[in-house]
Amino acid sequence: MAASGINTIVIFLNGQKPGSISGRKKFLVMIKRVITSITQLLQLMQSHGATRFYAKKLSPNDNSKNQIYLGGNFSALNIIPFKDIYIDDSDLVGSKRERAKADVSFYWIRTEGKYKAPDAQLILYSKYPEVRMSGFLKGCKNAPSDIMSIRDEGRVLFLGITHNGEVLGYATGSHHPLSKELYTQDRWETLGVFIEIPPDTNKRQDTKSQLLFVLKRIYEKQWIASQKMSINGLIEPYSARNGGGYTLEAELGISPNGHSEPDYLGWEIKQYGVADFIKFSSKSPVTLMTPEPTGGIYQDAGIVDFIRKFGYADKSGKVDRINFGGIYACNKDYHNGTGLRLGLDGYDSSTGKITDMSGGMLLISRKEEIAAQWGFVDIMQHWNRKHSQAAYVPSLFRTPPPEYYYGAKVLLCEQTDFSLFLKAVASGIIYYDPGIKIEGCLHCEITYSQNAFVNSIPKLKTSSRLSVRNILTMGRQLNAIGEEFALRYLSPLDNIRSDNLDNGILGKTINKLLKETDNINDHKIVKEVSQKAAESIKDYYERMGIDAHYTNKREYLLRASYEVLRKEELRKHLQSKINITDIADVKNKEVLEDKLERLMAIYSRLTNKDSVFYIPEEINKVMTEFNNKEIKLKELAMEYQKQGMSYNKANMIAKEVIKYEAKKIKGNDEYWEQ
DNA sequence: CATAGAACATTTAGCGCATA
């Protein structure tokens, strides 16, 4: 790679003696250590103590001249460790106001070491607000000036954060393999302007965690409009009621191409509709697979004759229509309409073993005719192919518009064994559920369904895994990822700006977190509470004579007070619910208790000083002060604007006025002190 | 009650002036 070549040369120029043997040896070592993948970079950063990793796709404007944009709020402070925030009011030419800054221990890393950028700092523009990083090249000998001072698109800045608060930087140009790798991936979460790179990115082969990661993201999206990915990869809205599978597939980037089943990293993905995310009980049977019979009348005489022989006239009275439906389980008697039952041939249900591989599942008539047969061999193939790795995702549906919400509790099936499948068939857990009709033209669909599967999911929480496994009688591993998800919600992404006036940071975050974990029923609560809050805020405006048109200020106040109020209310509500002792509410209670616990956990995490989400009080204070000042300024400027001044002029004059008033106050103080 | 478009929010681009 060209970039690696350049890298090597640079190493050479930096103090190596090309002629010497040791130099050459080192040179060879260096070649080996040139970084060509993100994994390698993470390893390098880890060797310097980094534990968290981020990347920012650099916009042209993210350069040393214009500084690197770190987001339109102060949440970047959650990501980049910094020293104290201080106010730089040195009257540099060009500096028009006081500005908050925070020093950062920033190092550029290379394969051969790390180099401190002594002047790196964060600038906290409270007015807009935004955070930018600057000074990262100044005074640093080995800084990647060639990358950080240009405006190329496609550049990437990788950051590694160490335990002791150092920031390690690594910049790559647009043609660098790392940049390309970052631009082509889409599995990582974004955190503000950053992409969060998980430390174990090198464990590529772990498709399970990858799958869970993606499913989590889909879950976090909450309601997703019904969609379907067309064969050419375009996502289109989809309005029919069976969009649950398509929507999930589209989210996973799978387009339904003919017969192939939805497959993500080797995992068979199935979704099933549920009525709520409490019980997770399926609305309808879950289709396991739809294999064609390999023998019997169905195969020999053909499907038309098969249905003519065993089917029944349409019950709703449609003429010229013969149906073949019903439920056929091994523990069920002959079906009334069709006179068939499901049986197993060549299988000993007492030992659970196949006695004859040429046997199979049969649909048998009272006259002992074999209406249809599925040979063990074929079915086994089918089963193992489809269910060696499968994930079942619950979904909620609502309309209009048609939308799906995929649940957090996903059932993962691994290492299935065909004998377990047969066991389930023998016991009637898995049954044959056809829906075939003849209506002039043919339409054929065969569905295997399994009810126990759905029923057993709610037990996950209360009973042990073993019992679930026993019920399922399949080699399945259940992962209670719901809980895991709940704990992993935390994201410092929130718009801290609007909440700075109070401890709204916590409120907002909790709001978001709760929303994400809420059950449907709780939307009502949220709505109720927010309405109440909105009313009282409106009240407050009127009392205070606040101009409702001044939306910025309104927003500040609204959000701050709203969050405080809502938080309180929600808590009260939860608390009261928990006291309900009705038998019917026991389950409810459990859910609510769980939620309250979660709420507390989130709280403690956010107020925990060791947490990356913690923002110290002093900083909040400084920033609040700033914001207050800015609000004042904006107000004043607004006044001038109302009087007909231009935006720029009004702002300038307001600035001067405030400066002047500050001086006046200071003067007064001095006067009184004397 | 869907809808357009207004209002608001977020992100990126870039100017003008500065220093060393």
Added chain:
DNA sequence: TATGCGCTAAATGTTCTATG
């Protein structure tokens, strides 16, 4: 020349609200 600061404008994205 390379770098940095402060700010604003433009571009883009999202949410709210008036309207028929």
